[in-house]
Structure formats: structure tokens, C-alpha cells
Amino acid sequence: MHISPVLWQFLVRWLTNSALFPPEASAISPYMDAFYFFLILISVIGLAAVGILVFGFSMMYRKDRNPVATHIEGSTLLEATWTIIPLALFMVCFVWGALLYFRIYDPPTNAMNIYIVGKQWMWKAEHPGGQHEIDSLHIPINRPVQLTMISQDVFHSFSIPAFRIKREVIPGRYSTVWFEATATGTYHLFCTQYCGTDHSAMIGEIVAMTPDAYQAWAAGSTSGASLAQNGERLFASLGCNSCHSGEATARGPNLAQVYGSRLQLTDGSYVTVNDAFLRETILNPSTRVTAGYAPIMPTYQGQVSEEGLIDLVEYIKNLNSNYRVQQTLTASQLSPGQVGASSSGSSSPAMNNRTRETLGAGNGRPAKSGTAAPSVPGTVNQ
Amino acid sequence: MSTPTEHEHHIVGPKIYLLILCALLVLTATTTGAAFINMGVFSPIVALGIACIKAVLVILFFMHIRYSSKVLMLTVAAGFFTFLVLITMTLCDYVSRAWGLW
């Protein structure tokens, strides 16, 4: 039987590069696959049981072998068995599933944070060190990476099949997922929640690299200014420092080292300050007002883009002293002309190594001390 | 008809209707009055409690559930039960969002 070479070549190419099982490239993948095979086992057993019963009985009791059917009412014992056994099996699946769920959706504290902004039909990754990527994400292997994700418009869903993780990226609220890549390579990134015309074009690649390869990439592709520095410029240009100057008499609460602390609100309840709280308070300040302060902060809903909010959140997370805030404040009291010269010279050393230390392997070179005029319009509305 | 329980069609007299009318008007007055007293977390509970009493009065007497078959009572109960399931199960998501791990 002669197969034409064209068809033969087509079949070979076809069957060789087709996948049957996703690669196991993250720490959670083996656990997910083990649970998957356990569930398949249960299904095969269940199907086999039903199959044997049905085919066996229909062969043994077909009409010509058993012309008269005998009346059987039923037996509570049998009913009990095929209620308890499925229930028990399903409960095992429930517990196993719950453990896996809580494991995937609770990031460890030492995870390296990366911000993801989903926008109609592209993914933007924002590394704290200042690397900005579109439709791709470079991550080091063997290190927990936490993604803090938000959408600018509609529901998207950040899915990396190779890592077995997926999280809906919704507008209006951060959602997080974490993973720890274990195998280098390039993996698929999909948007799995239908988000409009080019939903199937909203794909990308996850590049898992060895830590030092990641260092080299990070150093090479930084945009020069870390997110915190963009945040600082935005913080100044939006005039946040006029209220949050950190002095005792300031109208706004002191933001230095506020991240992670337990804050008391005007209604007496306590809340831990995390990314979500910071973003929510910038957009809807009066829902949760810090104790002892008046709800006079205006809303910035619609004035700051999601990237701007990420920069601000990142800035507040890294703000340890109000020194620079007061510097920019006193500088802006002078006439605007002189501001450019004086403030850029005095970027305090504390800030630089502070940034290098918090961002880990991030921004190796000190921030460029060019003439960073205080009101850099670029970062306000990307 | 043997199966569905037949019973004579009980005619509710105007006396009962008048009684219920007064009760409802009094309850309306009380709920409006109660709104002006600041009872903190209790004021919505009181307001809704009074509303429930009024609703039960209307259902039982104006809508003759008090005098109709058990099946009808069961149906009404099923309706409100499903409504409560919608409220409580959805709020169970919204309330537990604040418990840390979002």
C-alpha cells in the first residue's frame, strides 16, 4: 500500500509535533497531575462498574434467554452502598482539591512580586525593577513568583497551562496567583476568559530562565527607572505629598513604612495595609478612612491609569522615610525654575541602596541622576 | 376527587379585613416612627422585621393562605426559601472576602 510522499510528510510532521500531555514546569504541576490521575482512576472505576453492570446484565438477561422478568422492588442496602461510596470518593476529591486550591492561591511571603495588567488583547508585565514587557514574562526558575494582576477593561484570565495555574484578571480589584517554575524553557500564556474580538490573539510566552540568565536579562532590559521611582514622580506630580508629607500636622496619614502595618480606621476596625487596600484607598478614599483623619481626599478614579496605580503602590511599599517627600515639598515651594537643578542633585543615597536592596537583584545601576524635573508628565497616564 | 384535599371555600369576612387593615396601618406608622430613632445596628433589623410582619399578615389574611391547602403554604414557603438562599449564599461570598486571603 503506497502512501504518497506528500501525505507521508504531512502525517510525520503532524504527529511528531503534536502534544498529548502538558509539560510539568512548575512546583505545583506534579501535585495537580497526581490529583488528575486519581480523578481519572475514579472515573475509570465508575465507568467500568456501570459498563460491566449494563453489558453483563443485558447479555445475561436478554429476552430470549430470560423471557419472563422477575419483579424486584429494590434493596435499601444496595441504595446505601451506592450512595455512601460515591459520597466518600467525592469527599476525598473535595478535600484534595481544596488543599490544592489554597496552596495555589496563597502566595508565600518571600515571593518575588510582578505586576500584570490585562488590557483588551494584550498582557503587560511590570517588574518592580523597571522592566516592562508586552505579551511575555521572563521569570527565574526555583524561586516563588507572585503575580498581582488587574484588568483595565473587561474580564481576562491569566493562564499558564505548563505551570497548571490560572487566575481571572478582573477590573476593579487585584487578584493574585503564585508559582515556582522548575524547568527552563518557553511556555504558552493564554487569556482563557472571552474578552472580545481578538481574545484568541491575547497570548504570550513565559520564559523561565536560570537565575543568573534572569539577572543578565533584567539588567539588560530595564527601562532605567524602577516602578518605585516612577511612583515617586507620580506621587509628587499628583500633589499627594502636599497632604501626605509625613509631618505631624499633615492632613493625610504618614505613609512611611505603612505597608504591611495594621491600620485602625475611623469606624474602629483594623485592616492590614496590602496592595489591594492601597489601590482601593487611592480610588475610593472615603470607604476606609484612617482613624484621626477627615475624609477629604479626592478620588483619583479615572485620573490615574492602572500602571500609574501600580507605580504608586510600589512606591508606597518601598517608602521607608519621608526624607525625600519633604525634600520635594520644600523644593516645590521655591520658584519652579530653580527646582530642576536643586532637587536632582540631592537624591539621597539612602534611597538608592534602599531601592537596590528591596528589589533584590533588580536595578543594578543607581538611578540615572539626569535632570529629573519633578513633574514628568509621561508617567501620569500611560 | 380523592387525592387533592377538598375543603369548602372559606369566605373571609370584612371584619377580619378591617382588623388587618388597621394592623397594617399601625405597623406602617411604627416603622416610620422607628426610622427616626437611631438604634444603630438594630434599626435595619427592626425595619425589616416590621416589614416581614406586615407581609405575613397580608399573605395569611388578604391572600387567604390561612384558609387554603397545605400545598399552597408549602409553595409560598419554597418561594421565600429560594429567595433567602440567593441572598445568604451570595452574601456568604461577599462577607468572607474580608477574611484575609482574598
Next chain:
Amino acid sequence: MSTILNLPNQQDAQLPKLSYLNDGYGLKSWLLTGDHKRIAMLYLVSITFFFFIGASFAGVIRLELLTPQPDLVASDTYNKLFTMHGIVMIFLFLVPSVPATIGNFVLPIMVGAKDLAFPKINLLSWYLYVFAGIFILYALVSGGVDTGWTFTTPLSTHYLNTHVITAAVGVFIAGFSSIFTGLNFIVTVHRMRCPGMTWFRLPLFIWAHYATSILMVLGTPVLAITLVLVALERTVGIGVFDPTKGGDPLLFQHLFWFYSHPAVYIMILPGMAVISEVISTFSRKRVFGYTAVAFSSVAIAVFGFFVWAHHMFIMGVSNYSALVFSLLTMLVAVPSAIKIFNWSATLYKGSITFETPMLYAFGFMGLFTIGGLTGVFLGSMGMDIHLTETYFIVAHFHFVMVGGMLMAYLSGIHFWWPKMTGRMYPESMSKMSAVITFVGFILTFFPQFIVGYLGMPRRYHAYPPEFQVLNVLSTAGATVLGIGYLLPLLYMTWSLRYGKIAGSNPWQATGLEWQIQSPPLTENFIETPIMDHEAYDYEWLANKHEHEVTTVG
């Protein structure tokens, strides 16, 4: 008027002179009928029409997915295709299919009543169905809607300018059509049973339809108000689901899935109703554990309202509520398992024959078991993270809806065709089409499980090349499935003219509907039957023959 006491045996049975079919001629007698049987026929025709429209969309989708590149249709056309496939198939085919056609026809007779409680409302339900169909077709013709059948906000409210409101109004009206069917069934089962017909003498068909009607009546209005809010938000511009104005898009998900999960039980329970009847009739035996099967239908209906958020595990619902919903989802899976095992046990010590309805029932048993068990995959939260919104989900609900419900619908149509039309369908041809459907189905949807675990997302019309082999298999299966569904349309219409005369009880079944002539009289019974035997009492049927005088009128 002579007394036809005995059931004329097969060969020399003739079509009765008077029946509901020839009880009036002309369009008016059909379009203004109150007779539940005629309304069932009207539904049968309109449902078949919409089924083939929805199926053609599926065909084009599968053709598009032959190749990784988006080369057959443009991307927004593809989005409109899968949206219309979803809306037409769910709201215009699956929800009304068994209840409105077979249920409308057979339920009053099984209960021993002359007609449903509210014949005019039954007719109104059909007109609302057709009106909804027109709305949805108008939405299709005038440009289509590409929100997906789930109308996800804020996409459907602020980021699309297709005919969302027209489709939403269409679905709104279709919802009321199914509410009125459900309302009719509940009142008929409660109030219009014939003397002696206690609850536990009702066929299991009635129990399952009673449970379905509870879901229809209590669930559908929440979808109605949700669609009203979406339409309001699109027109007024401000609404409760808009995140930029303080609304919460997850509230839409809660309200939508509060209906849409009971909706999947609305779609599957009538299928289980048909299977209970078919398996009992063709194994000549009472269904094993009658009360267990009856109560598991009601249990599915009651638990169906508690589990909706397992569609939202990854959408940001709080972890604790996800725990609660996952636990309850596991509980709702148990009644389905009970039913499957009871049907299997019914075959024990029966005398089984393998006519077409029984073949479809076996198909249902196999495919519904796989569909149900993969539901447990998705109910366990951790696995749902990887599997949700991929082709695994598409395979899961097609196994349950097409493998389960459609097989049961075809089984029911073949089973009651002699009663509806008085004629038999061609046995060998229909057996062949059943096998074709089964094979085509497996070939279409099993590869989707595999490509689903690989992570291929739903609603993609361009996918990475390494998924192509599985998608080509699936498309090949789809063509076989297409043939499998076209065949019944052909030989059923053929049988209307040339089918053998069926006589009153071709299957020797015990239901009340098999004790009257086929096609039945308009008022079903000459005089109200008195029920004095259990539901599937084959001894009663057997000795019913001995002491009857045979005079053929």
C-alpha cells in the same frame, strides 16, 4: 360504538378513525389549539428547526478549528458563531426539548388527566417560544451578538456594540416560555391526578418533570432580572455591574449562575425522565429502587440551587465561599450516581430487548456517566484552576448535554413516536443512526478532554499548532455526528407516510398513555381512568390481557 377492549396485535392494527390529529383541520385549528398534544407537535417542529440552526453553527465552528490559523472566518464572526450556537442550543433547544415536546404530550395522559391545568397558558408558552426565536434570529440576521451565551459583564455592557439587547430580550422571553411550561406541569401533577393515582404510583417520568418544573419556576426569573439590568446598563450607561462606577462585575456572575446552574439540571432531568421509562419498558421490569430514583430527582432540584459558584472558583470569590460551594457540588453529584446505579440494577433479571430507544438509553448511560464524573473533576477546586475555561469544560458539558440530554431526547422521540403519530419508525435504519451518533460523539468530544488538559482555551479560533491533531479528530467526529443527527429527521418524516401502523401498545409498556389508542383522542380517555396498580406493574399488564374479551370494532 363497539368496545375495543383488547390491544389489537401488531399486524392487523389500523389507524383509529378519530384522533387528535384529525380532530380539526386548517391552520386555525392548529395555531389556536388548547390540546396539549397539538401544542407538543407545534413545539416538536419548532424545536427541530432551531436545533438544526444551532447545529449548523457548531459545524462551522468545527470547520474553523480544523487549522491552527484563523483562516475560515474572521475573529468577530467566529465569536458571533459560538455565541449564537450557545444561545440557540441552550435556550431554544435544550431547555424546552423534552419537557415541551414529550412532556407536554405525555404528562397529562400519564397523570390520567384530559389536559394540562392551563391549556391557554400552554399555548401562550409556545407563542412566547416562537417570539423569542424570532428575536434571537433577528439578532443573528441583523449582525449577531458576540458576548458568549454567558453575557459576561463588563464586556457585554460597555465594550461591545453588537445586538446584545435584542438577544437579551429574546432570552428573556424564552425564559417566560419555560416558566409557563413548568407552572403548568406543577399544577397538573398536584391537582389533576386521576383517582387512585397517589404520588408513588406516578411514573418516574412525572417525578423528574416535577423536579424540573420547580427549577424552571424558581430559577428563571433571576436570569430575567439579570438580563434587564444588563439591558438597563447598556442603555442608561450607569448600572450595578460597572466597576469604574463602583459596581461589582462579580455580582452579575452570582446572579447569572444562580439561574444557569439550575438550568443545567433543567436540561438534564427530563432526559433522566425518559431514560427511566425506556429502561423499565425494554427490560420488562419495574425500575430498581423506585423511591430512591424519585427522591434523587427532587434532591437534584433542591441542591441545584446551592452550588452555582463552582463556575466562579477562579473569578475572585473568596476562598471560604469556594470551599462551601465545592462541598455542596460534591453532594449534588451523588443523586446522579444513585440514578445511574439504579438504572443499571433495573436490568438485573429483566428480559431485555434492544430496540432503538434502548440503544440510545445505553448510549446515555455511558456518556452521562463520563460527563457526570468529569463534573467531579471540575467541582474539586484545585483541579478547576487548571481545567476551567479550557476545552475540558467544553467536553464536560457536551458529554452531559449532547451525550446525555440529546441521546435521551432521541430515545424519547423514538419511544413515543408510535403513540404520537400512530406509526412505527424504521427499526434497522434507526439502530444504525444510533450507532453512528454514538461513534461520532465519542470521536468529537473525547479528544477535547485531552486538548483541554493541554490547556487549549475555550472560544479560541486560533490555537498553537501542537493541538491540531486533536482538533482535526474532533472535527472529523463532528461530521459523523452531523450525519447521525440528520438521519432521524429523514426517516422520521418518512415514517409519517410509510411507517408501519403501530397500534395502541407496540412496546407492551405499562404507562397510562399506552393503554389508550395511538394517536390518542383529543380528550385522551373515554372516561377518567382509575389507577389501582403500582407504577411499572407488568403483572397487571400481563393478566390484563387474559380476562379481556377480544372484539375488534
Next chain:
Amino acid sequence: MDSQAIATGHEESPEAHEHPPYLRHHFVTVEQQAETASFGMWLFLLTEIMFFGGLFMAYLLYRNWYYDAFVASSNTLGIGLGTTNTAVLILSSFTMAMGVYSAETRNRKGLLTSLSLTIMLGLVFLGIKTIEYHDKYTEHHIPGANFSVEDFVHPTDKRDVPLAPDMAQHAQLFFFLYFAMTGMHALHMIIGISILFILLVQAWHGAYTNGHTSTIDNFGLYWHFVDIVWIFLFPLLYLISRHPLK
């Protein structure tokens, strides 16, 4: 005698009893028909409960998300008008119940007066609603473009607590829900009143006082249900922590 004879001739059915004209062919007795009708009506009201349930769910959620905005906006609603409206609707429920009573006691004049009273009270209710909607229009509290946030940031009434600008924005959500819920309720009132007109005309021709009262009964259930919806709407929308009267 085997019970399931198929065509056993047409001898007169054993239980012969008076066969009133309005008894439909597929019912056996009048009681069965009446009870079936009210059962069907109650099931329809169940769908209405779930229909309004969706709205109440949205209201409950946003009330505890944006409580201050809801308090401030609720205080702009006239409580006097609201209370009179509730009283009007309860009165109309009473007159409707009297209508059902007079239909059952075959008292045509009583039926006519109660139906017309109910229509008038319904129209009074709708009138008061239009006044309230007009007030909202003049005060620019209709959500959308010209929604005056100023009223809530710097309230004229001294007793009102000034809201932060973003909370004031969320007052639009309250008014959207207010118009959605009271609008849906008003729509049900309008449908009810138009049916009432039809019933009045038929009652004028002596329809419902010949023993066949299930239509009036069913309409009474519908009307009482619409009253119950308002009974819940009134406290939720109007009575959120009112300022104590000076």
C-alpha cells in the same frame, strides 16, 4: 369491571352533578378548577418573588458597600410622601380584598365600588410616585450626566453629613437602584390598574358575581403581591437612619 377500558361506549359518567357553564372540559369539579387557578397564580407570584429578589440582592450588596452614600441619598427622599404612599397601597389592598369578598357573596354593587376604589387608590399611588420622580428630576438626582454630586459633597441641609467626593459618586448607584426598583414596581402597578379596568368593565356586565370568582381571586393575589413588594421597598429605600426631627 376492568378499569382501563379503552372505548367503552358513552354511558353517562357515574357522578352526574350540576355542570355550570364556566367549568372547563378538563376539570372534574368547580372546586378543583378554582383551586388549580389559585395554585397557578401563586406559582406565578413565586417567579415574581425571585424576579424582585435579584434587585433586592443588588440593593443589599451596595447598601453595605457604600452605606454613607445610601444614607445621604435616602435622606433626600421625602418620607412624608413615602409613608402616605404605603398607606395608600395598603388601603388599596383592603379595597381589593373587599372586592374579592363581594364577588364571593355575589354582591355586584359592592364589587363595582371596591374595584373602582382600588383603581383610584392605585392612580393616587402612581400620582405620588410621579411627584417624587419630578422632585428627583428637579434636584438633579437622576443618575447619569447631570447628576449633581455637589448636593452630597456640600449638602444644604445642616443635618446631612457631607460626603467625600468619591462616596458622593456612589450615590448614583443608590438612585439607579431606587429608579430600577420603584420603576419595576410602578410598571407592575400600571399593568395591575389596566387589568383592573378590564375587570371593572366585565363586572359591570355582571361577570364575576355568578359564582365564578377565580379571576377576581387571582387578580387579588397579584395586587396583594404588588403591595407586599412595596411593603419591603418602603423601609429599604426610605427609612435608612433618618435624622431625628428637631
